[in-house]
Amino acid sequence: MDHYGKILRNSLLVFAVTAASVLGGCAKEPAPPAQTTAAQTTAATQPESQGMPNPMKEADSVLDFEAIGVHMVMPKEAESPSYYIINGEVADVQFTFGGTEYTYRASDTAQDFAGIFERFKEGVLTETAGSNGQETEVQVKTTESGGRLASWEWGSTKYTLYTSGEVEDTAIAGLAVTLAELSENEK
Numbered sequence: 001m002d003h004y005g006k007i008l009r010n011s012l013l014v015f016a017v018t019a020a021s022v023l024g025g026c027a028k029e030p031a032p033p034a035q036t037t038a039a040q041t042t043a044a045t046q047p048e049s050q051g052m053p054n055p056m057k058e059a060d061s062v063l064d065f066e067a068i069g070v071h072m073v074m075p076k077e078a079e080s081p082s083y084y085i086i087n088g089e090v091a092d093v094q095f096t097f098g099g100t101e102y103t104y105r106a107s108d109t110a111q112d113f114a115g116i117f118e119r120f121k122e123g124v125l126t127e128t129a130g131s132n133g134q135e136t137e138v139q140v141k142t143t144e145s146g147g148r149l150a151s152w153e154w155g156s157t158k159y160t161l162y163t164s165g166e167v168e169d170t171a172i173a174g175l176a177v178t179l180a181e182l183s184e185n186e187k
Contacts, residue, residue: 056092059083065091069108070157073182075175086113097175100167104179106159114151114160118143127173129180136184138176140169150176154184 059065061083062072070091074081081095086105090113093104107113125140129152138152146166150173152159161176 055087056084057086057088059085059091062091062093065106070106071154071183072104072106072159073179074104075178075182089113098171100163100165100171102175103162104160105162106157106183108157110158113158114149114162116143116147116149116162118145118147120144120149125169125173127177129177130184131181134184136180138173138180140172140176148172152176152180154180159183 062074064083064085065072068085068089068091072091072093074093074095075097077097078093079096081093084092084094086092087110089109090105090107095102095104103115105113105115120141120143123142127138127140129136129138134154136152136154138150140148140150142148143164145164147162147164148167150161159180161172161179163172
């Protein structure tokens with residue numbers, strides 16, 4: 001019985017110390033607020049600078065892309081185009097065509113700039129674009145979620161056309177070939 005008595009006594013002692021600590025912490029009055037100066041208050045309300053600046057800079061039209069060595073032409077049927085230059089090296093046009101939203105990009109220097117971070121299904125649709133003796137191969141891939149990515153090159157400039165929408169082969173291939181041919185006279 002003496003052994004159980006020690007365990008009970010030690011348990012009660014631990015309980016009493018814990019209860020006293022908890023109750024003692026609740027009984028303390030809160031510390032008075034620290035005095036701040038006007039400069040400290042102003043500094044606290046100013047927005048902190050973000051760690052990384054926005055890499056997308058708005059552009060006025062495709063003509064602004066010539067400054068980064070990219071020649072792009074949009075079809076007349078493109079609706080609501082928005083123009084951007086990303087990191088000073090990727091031309092980006094976001095637009096609607098036939099009710100579907102697209103992102104059209106090109107770069108003379110960047111290697112992988114499509115911005116698609118998902119897996120592709122097996123199979124590639126291939127079309128040919130060009131005229132006047134110049135030709136390029138347009139490749140269209142399908143993402144696992146059903147999006148479509150077309151890519152091609154003219155000279156040193158690489159182009160991509162992407163939609164997250166599930167569009168027919170003829171729609172994505174037709175638009176990609178049109179864009180490739182409109183932008184054919186690169187440099």
